[in-house]
Amino acid sequence: MDLPVVVRKDMRIYVSNRNRIYWSDRFLENWHTFEARVENAIALAWDSVEDRIYWSDIREKKIYSATRNGTNVTVFISEGLDVTEGIALDWIARNLYWVDSSLNTIEVASLERSSARFHFFIFYII
Template sequence: MLLLARRTDLRRISLDTPDFTDIILQVDDIRHAIAIDYDPVEGYIYWTDDDVKAIRRSLLDGSDAQFVVTSQVNHPDGIAVDWIARNLYWTDTGTDRIEVTRLNGTMRKILISEDLDEPRAIVLDPVAGYMYWTDWGEVPKIERADLDGMERVVMVNTSLGWPNGLALDYDERKIYWGDAKTDKIEVMNMDGSGRRVLVEDKLPHIFGFTLLGDYIYWTDWQRRSIERVHKRSAEREFIIDQLPDLMGLKATYVHKTFGESADRTTAAAATCASTSLRASSAAARSVWSSSPT
């Protein structure tokens, strides 16, 4: 399933039907949705709204819509759910911060507020204890830090333009990103090695970006489309064409096997070796005990 944020609505798109049927969620007062993510444990969709200046959530059918964060939000561009530690991370290109809160909006904390120009996409590896984000500012880059904001490392800072999209392949330990200025989709190993171009043709303006199984999905503002590419063969396919106001995108499996509903990818990650989970739990606890940067 794809979860799509358009400017004024949210949609579920089935990947199990040949025509990729889409359903509009019955959520009121969406003014300018941008980023979207999903919690596979409780089944909530989280999204940012740039006009309302808030972070909101609802269930998959649009019910139980709630405001999660409503204060000191300027331009929330990226959002990511830590489904293990039950935290919510976001980037704000107005305040130039990366912040975290509990999934219900309590215990908010600024993690990073220095040397951020235009922070955009953010993704998490809760098992390993890392967050990754893109910055499309004057010196575009992709960075990594521990989940508490410490141990910050620049992963990529060359041959980038507007790195709008970011996705992690947990199984193969790779990082994918889409760049709306260089018009490329690239990939590298999670240690920063092996960088290469996957797609570099007919990508006029990538924005939303997500990975599920063997495919990378993205939205394109100029083509008004959702497309996907096979991560190994580089074979491409249109999912939806000629749909305006496309913003963020999240691909997920939904099943009644991990909490109330589950993403098989995240469920598999969450059942990794106990040593990794213990390390992740320690990192998660330190989010609320360490000093902000």
């Protein structure tokens, strides 16, 4: 089974140095500063359906989203977070997953209703 491959000319790569988020074209030739203000951005994810970027901010203990250029910033998750070090976006099921290393949890929230959250606790056996 061959699946079609789509190459968008406006593809971007996003990186964070915690204090800022930067993006570049697919050739890594032109770097730009993401417009949204960040305090301590650790993890990034892109929603290809809504064309939004999500990031976790461990200083403000929130997960935000914004358009690809950093405008129209919204708070996605505002409570119950501590050290959110990894996020992943499921664009098919419309869920955002994150790992909180301080709370020892893996959590998921619907992109359609961020109030619909589920927690999975991580237990260590020594």
